[in-house]
Amino acid sequence: MKRLFVLNRRDFILTAAAFGSAGTSAVAQAQAAVPRQPVILVLGDSLSAEYGLKRGEGWVPLLEKRLAAQKIPATVVNASISGDTSSGGRARFASLLAQHKPSHVVVELGANDALRGLPLQNTEENLLQITKAAQAAGAKVLIVGIQVPPNYGGDYTRRFEAVFGKVAGATKAALVPFLLKGVADAPDALALFQADRIHPTAAAQPQLLDNVWPELRKLLAAK
Numbered sequence: 001m002k003r004l005f006v007l008n009r010r011d012f013i014l015t016a017a018a019f020g021s022a023g024t025s026a027v028a029q030a031q032a033a034v035p036r037q038p039v040i041l042v043l044g045d046s047l048s049a050e051y052g053l054k055r056g057e058g059w060v061p062l063l064e065k066r067l068a069a070q071k072i073p074a075t076v077v078n079a080s081i082s083g084d085t086s087s088g089g090r091a092r093f094a095s096l097l098a099q100h101k102p103s104h105v106v107v108e109l110g111a112n113d114a115l116r117g118l119p120l121q122n123t124e125e126n127l128l129q130i131t132k133a134a135q136a137a138g139a140k141v142l143i144v145g146i147q148v149p150p151n152y153g154g155d156y157t158r159r160f161e162a163v164f165g166k167v168a169g170a171t172k173a174a175l176v177p178f179l180l181k182g183v184a185d186a187p188d189a190l191a192l193f194q195a196d197r198i199h200p201t202a203a204a205q206p207q208l209l210d211n212v213w214p215e216l217r218k219l220l221a222a223k
Contacts (some may be wrong), residue, residue, distance in 0.1 A: 037073050038220060039137075043089050043130065044080035044108030045181060045207075051082045052194045053201075059208035063216075068207065072220060077086055077102065085112045086126035092129050097137050104219055105134040106212065108144040108179060114152065114160050120153070122159075125166045140219045141173040146180065146213060176217045182207045 042048050042060050050058035067074050077100050081088070081121045096102075105128055109162045113123040131141045143165030145159040148157055161177075168175035177185075183192045183204045190197070200208065 005179045012118045036103065037075060038103045039075045039077060039100055040104045040106065040216070041096060041102035042080055042106045042108065043093065043096065044078075044106070045084045045112055046080075046082035046199060047111060048080035048106075049082045050107045051199050053205070054195075057202040057205055059205045059212065062205055063207045063212070066213065074220065080108070083112060084109065085116070085118065085131070086110055086123045087113075087118075088131050094131060097133065097139075098137070101137070102134070102139050103217070104142070105130075105139045106142045106144060106216065107131065107134075108146075110160075110163065112147075113189065114146075114156075120156075120159055120163055124163045124167060127163065128170065131167060131171045131173050133163045133198050135171065136175075140216055140222065141171065142176065142212070142219060143168045143173050144176045145177050147178055147184070169222045174219055176215050179208055179211055190214055 004067070032204065033218055040063075042063075044060075048058065048060050050056075050061070055061070060080070064076045076103050079100075089107070090107045095142050104223075107127060109127065109130075110123050113120075114161060122148075127143065131143065134141045143164050147161050147162065150157055152160070164178070165175060166174070178201065183189065188191055192207075194201055
């Protein structure tokens with residue numbers, strides 16, 4: 001009887017172990033089958049970092065509210081830093097990818113490159129590498145373009161504006177041609193900018209979101 005008990009006990013242990021393994025596998029498969037909630041990483045500069053605004057007034061926090069209002073489950077990570085350049089964004093992007101594992105990346109960089117007179121080929125290369133790194137990690141990318149005033153010279157203005165389209169075309173990323181459309185070219189444009197005439201006011205932020213939203217919504221809906 002003692003020997004039979006030992007054998008039965010062993011069989012029970014093996015069966016329980018097998019059941020536990022199968023149960024764990026089933027749970028893992030069930031978890032894998034549940035779609036991961038989108039994580040939207042915004043990599044930008046002061047135009048996205050609420051420079052001169054109260055917390056919650058910028059277009060990125062407004063994006064969070066719109067997602068909630070439309071019952072779109074998504075997490076928004078605002079990794080924007082005032083004064084950042086495309087090279088700065090590129091330098092910190094790998095760690096942001098590893099930390100947040102975004103499903104979508106909104107790249108809003110380049111304005112400070114122009115303000116500092118940095119070479120346009122550098123800006124283009126930085127945006128290109130950021131986009132490729134995001135795509136290699138499985139994220140969908142939306143590039144947000146910016147324009148500079150005509151006092152920079154017609155040639156520079158045109159070449160700078162073209163950078164964003166070139167990067168989007170080369171990587172098949174989505175593109176918003178001009179973040180400040182409807183603001184910088186509005187009849188009452190001065191009223192929509194802070195005293196520095198560079199950063200939009202709180203009143204202008206819904207328009208910035210409206211410029212970004214259509215393309216971002218398409219990416220969120222895409223399978």
